[in-house]
Amino acid sequence: MTIHRIRLLGDPILRTKCEPIKNPRSPAVRIVADSLQETLRDLRASSGLGRGLSAPQIGAPIRLIYIEIDEPLFLVNPEIVDIGGSDFGVWDDCFSAPNLLVRVMRAWRITVRYQDLKGRSQELTAEQDLAELLQHEIDHLDGVLMVDRAIGLDPFCYREEWNQHHANEARYGEPEPRWSPAAAPVG
Numbered sequence: 001m002t003i004h005r006i007r008l009l010g011d012p013i014l015r016t017k018c019e020p021i022k023n024p025r026s027p028a029v030r031i032v033a034d035s036l037q038e039t040l041r042d043l044r045a046s047s048g049l050g051r052g053l054s055a056p057q058i059g060a061p062i063r064l065i066y067i068e069i070d071e072p073l074f075l076v077n078p079e080i081v082d083i084g085g086s087d088f089g090v091w092d093d094c095f096s097a098p099n100l101l102v103r104v105m106r107a108w109r110i111t112v113r114y115q116d117l118k119g120r121s122q123e124l125t126a127e128q129d130l131a132e133l134l135q136h137e138i139d140h141l142d143g144v145l146m147v148d149r150a151i152g153l154d155p156f157c158y159r160e161e162w163n164q165h166h167a168n169e170a171r172y173g174e175p176e177p178r179w180s181p182a183a184a185p186v187g
Helices: 027-047 128-141 159-165
Strands: 052-054 064-068 072-094 097-115 121-127 156-158 172-176
Touching: 027 052, 027 064, 027 072, 052 128, 064 128, 072 121, 072 128, 097 128, 097 159, 121 128, 156 159
Parallel strands: none
Antiparallel strands: 052 064, 064 072, 072 097, 072 172, 097 121, 097 156
């Protein structure tokens, strides 16, 4: 297993539309999966942050995500098949832009269809913070970054500034039917 350097904003691999995985059981996919898991665990140990990583963030342009919330979960070829609930605003962060937070809108509830590492079809319905995480990581697989989804009049904030001015805000906002200037963060 290998701990990888995270690819940072500006690295062209982060703008790549990743290739579908034909055989989730292949040894090559297992190597990337193990590297994602070890890299995320190393990042969490050093920073205290992190709930998920996508393969392009460690330099592998394949459709594989690793998340660790309550238990480890690998999603091979994930696709959003249903979106529900209202959108909500969130300050999003990413290991590929470590000092930046971006205000984005995400769907409150999504259903994702994917395969596990044994090739079995799975489906997961997620709400609020897990839905936001999955949308963020699936965006990575399509070459879309959080900076591309920025909303509002002042959507970018450095982590230090966010800690000073926005830390008292709930990270995940209440559902909003759509963004409007009145919903933009203040400060």
